[in-house]
Amino acid sequence: MVDRPRVVVIAPGYDNYGEENSVLAGLAEVEELAWDGNPARLAAGVKSADVILVRDTRIDAHLISGMEKARGILRYGVGYDSVDIEAARQRRIFVTNVPDYGAAIDVSDHAAALLLDLCRRITTRDRAVRAGCWNIAQQEPIRRISELSLGLVGYGKIARELHRKMSAFGVSPVYVADPYVGHDEIAAAGGTSVTIEDLFERSDLISLNAPGRADGQPIIDRPLLARSKPDALVVNTARGTLIDEAALVEALATGKLGGAGLDVFRTEPLPAESPLRSVTNLILTDHVGWYSESSVRTLQRKIGEQARAILSGQVPENWVNTW
Known part of the structure; x- marks a missing residue:
């Protein structure tokens, strides 16, 4: 039996992942990683993940070096300066963002x-x-x-x-x-x-x-x-x-x-x-300028589409660390 790929979202994230899971249906299901600020727990949680979904948590070269199966690091939002894109490029891990969610x-x-x-x-x-x-x-x-x-x-x-x-x-x-x-x-x-x-x-x-x-x-x-x-x-x-x-x-x-x-x-x-x-x-205000119910639904759906593309062997949309 072939293990299903792991799609891990680093908490804090969203209330639910219905949008992502609807896109990933039959292929994978989003798994929330509650690491509570503990770097060791974070590293252990992403170690065997195939795709990592992240909002604001910093993904540095050290954390990337411990990812044994990662094929993609997908950033919820426009900016991706919290991800070491060069370290990911060296490991041939796709890094994407979502610049067009409204x-x-x-x-x-x-x-x-x-x-x-x-x-x-x-x-x-x-x-x-x-x-x-x-x-x-x-x-x-x-x-x-x-x-x-x-x-x-x-x-x-x-x-x-x-x-x-x-x-x-x-x-x-x-x-x-x-x-x-x-x-x-x-x-x-x-x-x-x-x-x-x-x-x-x-x-x-x-x-x-x-x-x-x-x-x-x-x-x-x-x-x-x-x-x-x-x-x-x-x-x-x-x-x-x-x-x-x-x-x-x-x-x-x-x-x-x-x-x-x-x-x-x-x-x-x-x-x-x-x-x-x-x-x-x-x-x-608490970094809420980007937020509306419509923007969140669009953002989560687009992340799900990128994850599905990567797991299906395709090049994802909005690939930022090209090689």
Whole structure:
């Protein structure tokens, strides 16, 4: 009797794996690996796995070296910087991602929601009213959104969706800092191509939609934040490593920046002792920008299709470590 291939998903994952299992029916069934942060248990759990499904757990060269049967490491989501793709390539293990599950729609919705919340001070008003305050408009001035400029750091799918959505509120002009997108292309979309320094100097609203640096160093540092307008609002739904968090706390606390909204952090979950928790003009969400019920169903189904392709001896869609 031939053993069925093992498809292991590293917890924490999702509530259930019905989408994946429906695609894999007759071939394999997803097995959840609850390793509870124990590296030895993680290594043992993936040792004989044929396909490994992963969300945010780091898959480094050491862990890959212990995979005896692995044919694929499939990442739920767009980014795959948590996987050592070179180590997997040397072992001829497919690494895939899912760039087309609708994240551009949901993340841009979340970025827009954070910007609108900050502009209209919804969260701070809620806190104040619950605390018994009333008629506090003059203490926290609210600017008209249609009179504000927008700065987009990065101009991929998410930023372009956000540009379209915020344009409906009349934001203008729209500045774009992306060295990989031509000036003419940005102009054709209704934006103005600028350096990131100029963007911070000119923009009232700033959204970060760029990948992080390979070395993990922040792009948004103290000198760059010092260039911003004192009432500027910054949101980050991209990568936690983009911002120097200590510099952001300082800028917000000293009034050098008007407010911020973060959905991603350098360390996740956000540590209990993080200074970010004590800043009042800062909205925090738990890396949920990508999420909607529709996006999760699509994401899980596409992962199932990739796993089936690999187990059937085919090349999977969105193969990122080609050889």
